[in-house]
Amino acid sequence: MLASCMAMTTHLISLAAALAFAAPLAAQDEAEAPPSPGEIVDQAAADEWKAIPAEDLLVMTLAPDSQGNERQVVIQLLPAPYSETWTANIRTLARTGWYDGIAVIRSQDNYVVQWGDPETGGQPKPLPPELLETTEADYISTSMHGDQDSIVLWHPRNAIDDNYAGSTLFYDGWPLGFEIGESTKQLTRWPLHCYGMVGVARSMSPNAGDGSSLYTVIGHAPRHLDRNIALAGRIVEGMEHLSTLPRGKGALGFYEDASRQTPIVSVRVASDLPARERPEFEFLDTEGETFNRYAEARMNRRDPFFIVPAGGADICNIPVPVRRVAE
Amino acid sequence: MLASCMAMTTHLISLAAALAFAAPLAAQDEAEAPPSPGEIVDQAAADEWKAIPAEDLLVMTLAPDSQGNERQVVIQLLPAPYSETWTANIRTLARTGWYDGIAVIRSQDNYVVQWGDPETGGQPKPLPPELLETTEADYISTSMHGDQDSIVLWHPRNAIDDNYAGSTLFYDGWPLGFEIGESTKQLTRWPLHCYGMVGVARSMSPNAGDGSSLYTVIGHAPRHLDRNIALAGRIVEGMEHLSTLPRGKGALGFYEDASRQTPIVSVRVASDLPARERPEFEFLDTEGETFNRYAEARMNRRDPFFIVPAGGADICNIPVPVRRVAE
Numbered sequence: 001m002l003a004s005c006m007a008m009t010t011h012l013i014s015l016a017a018a019l020a021f022a023a024p025l026a027a028q029d030e031a032e033a034p035p036s037p038g039e040i041v042d043q044a045a046a047d048e049w050k051a052i053p054a055e056d057l058l059v060m061t062l063a064p065d066s067q068g069n070e071r072q073v074v075i076q077l078l079p080a081p082y083s084e085t086w087t088a089n090i091r092t093l094a095r096t097g098w099y100d101g102i103a104v105i106r107s108q109d110n111y112v113v114q115w116g117d118p119e120t121g122g123q124p125k126p127l128p129p130e131l132l133e134t135t136e137a138d139y140i141s142t143s144m145h146g147d148q149d150s151i152v153l154w155h156p157r158n159a160i161d162d163n164y165a166g167s168t169l170f171y172d173g174w175p176l177g178f179e180i181g182e183s184t185k186q187l188t189r190w191p192l193h194c195y196g197m198v199g200v201a202r203s204m205s206p207n208a209g210d211g212s213s214l215y216t217v218i219g220h221a222p223r224h225l226d227r228n229i230a231l232a233g234r235i236v237e238g239m240e241h242l243s244t245l246p247r248g249k250g251a252l253g254f255y256e257d258a259s260r261q262t263p264i265v266s267v268r269v270a271s272d273l274p275a276r277e278r279p280e281f282e283f284l285d286t287e288g289e290t291f292n293r294y295a296e297a298r299m300n301r302r303d304p305f306f307i308v309p310a311g312g313a314d315i316c317n318i319p320v321p322v323r324r325v326a327e
Numbered sequence: 328m329l330a331s332c333m334a335m336t337t338h339l340i341s342l343a344a345a346l347a348f349a350a351p352l353a354a355q356d357e358a359e360a361p362p363s364p365g366e367i368v369d370q371a372a373a374d375e376w377k378a379i380p381a382e383d384l385l386v387m388t389l390a391p392d393s394q395g396n397e398r399q400v401v402i403q404l405l406p407a408p409y410s411e412t413w414t415a416n417i418r419t420l421a422r423t424g425w426y427d428g429i430a431v432i433r434s435q436d437n438y439v440v441q442w443g444d445p446e447t448g449g450q451p452k453p454l455p456p457e458l459l460e461t462t463e464a465d466y467i468s469t470s471m472h473g474d475q476d477s478i479v480l481w482h483p484r485n486a487i488d489d490n491y492a493g494s495t496l497f498y499d500g501w502p503l504g505f506e507i508g509e510s511t512k513q514l515t516r517w518p519l520h521c522y523g524m525v526g527v528a529r530s531m532s533p534n535a536g537d538g539s540s541l542y543t544v545i546g547h548a549p550r551h552l553d554r555n556i557a558l559a560g561r562i563v564e565g566m567e568h569l570s571t572l573p574r575g576k577g578a579l580g581f582y583e584d585a586s587r588q589t590p591i592v593s594v595r596v597a598s599d600l601p602a603r604e605r606p607e608f609e610f611l612d613t614e615g616e617t618f619n620r621y622a623e624a625r626m627n628r629r630d631p632f633f634i635v636p637a638g639g640a641d642i643c644n645i646p647v648p649v650r651r652v653a654e
Contacts, residue, residue, distance in 0.1 A: 066393065109567045110522050110646075136634060163488055163626075163639035195437050195547045205634055220522045220547050220643050224628050227635040240436045240574040247567040299490075301551050307463060307532055308554040312490035314641055316547050319437075 034302035037294050041321045044290040049282040057270035063263040073238035081141040085132045086200050086232045089211035096128045099267035108253025113242045116213030134208040139227050140190045160315050164223045168315040170286035175315045191231040194221050194316035196239050200230040218243045221316040236281050236322045280325035361629035364621050368648045371617040376609040384597035390590040400565035408468045412459045413527050413559045416538035423455045426594035435580025440569045443540025461535040466554050467517045487642045491550045495642040497613035502642045518558040521548050521643035523566050527557040545570040548643040563608050563649045607652035
């Protein structure tokens with residue numbers, strides 16, 4: 001979805017208008033009209049796109065849909081220093097084949113879709129012994145003010161006011177919250193529950209989740225979950241295969257009828273795939289000039305459809321451009 | 328979806344945990360644990376629920392799904408003084424039967440689902456002559472500071488900081504943005520593009536849309552559309568029938584293949600239906616004490632699942648409780 005966000009414009013037009021206006025507008029206004037956010041991204045120089053390591057990409061294959069169409073979802077895992085025990089566990093679960101044969105077990109409207117062990121036969125599937133311990137303290141990443149990361153992070157250009165965190169910004173391709181301890185001067189930062197982000201299901205605290213059950217956000221950003229659950233990554237392709245699943249009728253959107261669950265055939269780390277099957281993705285450098293222009297345009301739409309620029313945006317309404325590398 | 332939001336809690340739990348924890352927690356912690364937002368709403372007194380007039384409810388019946396299940400969506404129209412020309416047109420289009428036989432023509436992930444004239448045969452369907460003219464000026468509602476409405480609106484209790492509007496608040500059951508002109512002291516206010524809100528598709532300005540094509544928000548709130556398009560209402564039941572529709576593969580999520588469109592069988596104003604078929608809904612008084620406690624709890628989750636209360640929320644993450652009146 002993050003990739004497809006970039007292809008869209010935000011015009012809400014009738015079908016008739018789409019047909020009637022598309023050609024004349026393109027010819028007439030292209031030279032003069034301020035560019036849309038998507039057009040700004042299209043103008044980025046090649047070196048503003050940063051490759052996502054194949055070790056950070058997961059390919060999740062769902063069972064085909066009722067019409068026999070293939071359904072593949074690509075997940076980008078968070079890089080260090082965020083959620084490292086969980087992303088290590090997720091790679092272990094993928095590499096041991098543990099995820100193969102689990103299912104999407106929950107779909108709750110305007111909230112999350114969740115996958116995990118369906119416990120067919122009433123017994124949980126034994127977990128690999130090499131999983132790491134996870135702790136709530138690791139929901140945030142802490143560093144001392146003054147290191148190189150902190151200096152970049154302090155760059156005020158990308159800071160965005162926020163009702164949940166002291167402030168938010170984009171850094172290294174991700175939306176983050178951050179706070180500076182008044183006395184300690186310690187910097188804490190954490191990833192945010194925007195649309196399409198992937199998190200680690202857990203039960204009651206102090207359980208911090210092991211990575212065997214994951215969810216993705218399919219509605220308005222549930223930012224109250226920030227710092228309360230580990231985020232582990234985001235969907236970069238195939239989001240629609242999860243967001244359109246029928247909603248579960250049980251409590252919290254769990255499927256009461258197991259036949260409504262969607263089987264997960266396999267989950268593979270992209271770097272383990274043969275080169276020709278390995279998907280390649282890249283994201284727009286969030287420290288670059290183009291991203292800065294793009295974010296500003298998302299806050300102040302001046303392309304022809306718009307009348308009143310908003311003057312701002314919340315960070316989850318500025319999706320980081322991610323795209324598949326053309327073959 | 329607004330109704331179903333109220334039934335949910337935000338626990339992200341594994342299926343095993345759900346089964347294992349549900350009973351003991353209910354018995355053990357109910358008396359002591361701070362209530363969840365949903366539990367607060369459940370405690371509201373009967374007179375804090377306000378009836379929605381049947382004249383403000385639309386019943387939209389989609390064709391049955393591929394398994395023959397019925398699909399009904401209930402829309403609440405915005406009350407005066409918002410979008411009055413559009414809501415009048417929508418009632419006219421419903422009462423003349425114009426909507427019967429149109430279709431869902433667009434589904435764009437993390438954005439909108441839109442319905443309107445599919446132009447089968449290449450010809451637009453003629454519109455009823457009695458439709459009112461609409462103008463962009465009516466995207467906002469203006470009043471002089473000092474009238475009774477403004478005084479209530481100034482009540483600081485419900486005001487929430489916002490990156491798009493000067494400030495936002497809940498008033499008479501709806502999320503609104505508002506601004507006061509510095510020299511004029513005029514108050515302007517407008518409804519907000521939260522999840523499930525229904526708006527009026529338009530082509531390029533100064534076209535302001537006539538109500539024959541509508542959309543609903545199925546992703547993170549596209550608040551940049553506020554004051555740029557007319558909102559006309561919100562979905563109060565059956566949101567999942569729209570949000571789970573397959574995404575269109577054409578530009579902006581339009582269906583390239585007309586066979587993927589979902590036919591709309593009929594749209595009726597509830598007050599025109601026989602009494603026994605008339606759905607009845609009510610919303611939680613947003614000026615009441617219970618709503619205030621609910622909104623505060625959405626900003627500071629203290630129920631047992633949570634570790635770090637956020638300290639705030641954006642207005643679209645505080646859905647107004649709406650429920651069907653029990654028969």
